[in-house]
Amino acid sequence: xxxxxxxxxxxxxxxxxxxxxxxxxxxxxxxxxxxxxxxxxxxxxxxxxxxxxxxxxxxxxxxxxxxxxxxxxxxxxxxxxxxxxxxxxxxxxxxxxxxxxxxxxxxxxxxxxxxxxxxxxxxxxxxxx
Numbered sequence: 843x844x845x846x847x848x849x850x851x852x853x854x855x856x857x858x859x860x861x862x863x864x865x866x867x868x869x870x871x872x873x874x875x876x877x878x879x880x881x882x883x884x885x886x887x888x889x890x891x892x893x894x895x896x897x898x899x900x901x902x903x904x905x906x907x908x909x910x911x912x913x914x915x916x917x918x919x920x921x922x923x924x925x926x927x928x929x930x931x932x933x934x935x936x937x938x939x940x941x942x943x944x945x946x947x948x949x950x951x952x953x954x955x956x957x958x959x960x961x962x963x964x965x966x967x968x969x970x971x
Contacts, residue, residue, distance in 0.1 A: 865890055871897045878908045879920075899923050906942055907931050920946070927951040 871894065872884040880901050885894045902922040913934050920929040928950040932943040 862893070866893050866896065869893050869897060871901075873901055878906050880905055880922075895923075906944065908933075908942065924948065925951040925953045 869889055870886065871889075873880050874882040883894075883898055883901065885897075902924070905920065905922055907916060907918050907920065907929070908931075915933070916931045918929055918931070919926055921927075924946070928947045930945045930947070932945075934941045934943075
């Protein structure tokens with residue numbers, strides 16, 4: 843709550859209208875993780891599709907492949923709202939804190955998506971509704 847959201851069209855930035863902001867703040871979205879990846883997103887069928895897709899984009903950015911618990915690097919093909927992309931993870935530890943750096947190469951993204959459900963209520967994170 844109390845998050846400022848703005849939208850941009852043709853270089854003009856404006857704050858999202860109050861009704862839209864309230865709808866976003868009240869939107870209930872449930873999601874399920876599996877091994878650091880979001881595999882399912884649920885929203886009510888009556889929810890605004892643009893708002894659900896906005897939230898799915900945020901959730902997608904939070905995916906973290908964490909197979910290496912210490913210093914190192916992994917390159918994986920990762921699926922999210924952008925498609926299937928090559929993503930590089932770098933891991934480092936210092937003073938008991940693990941730092942994970944995620945770098946997604948957008949030039950490698952394919953739009954092939956795996957849809958996990960055709961239900962209007964249960965939707966895949968892997969593509970817009």
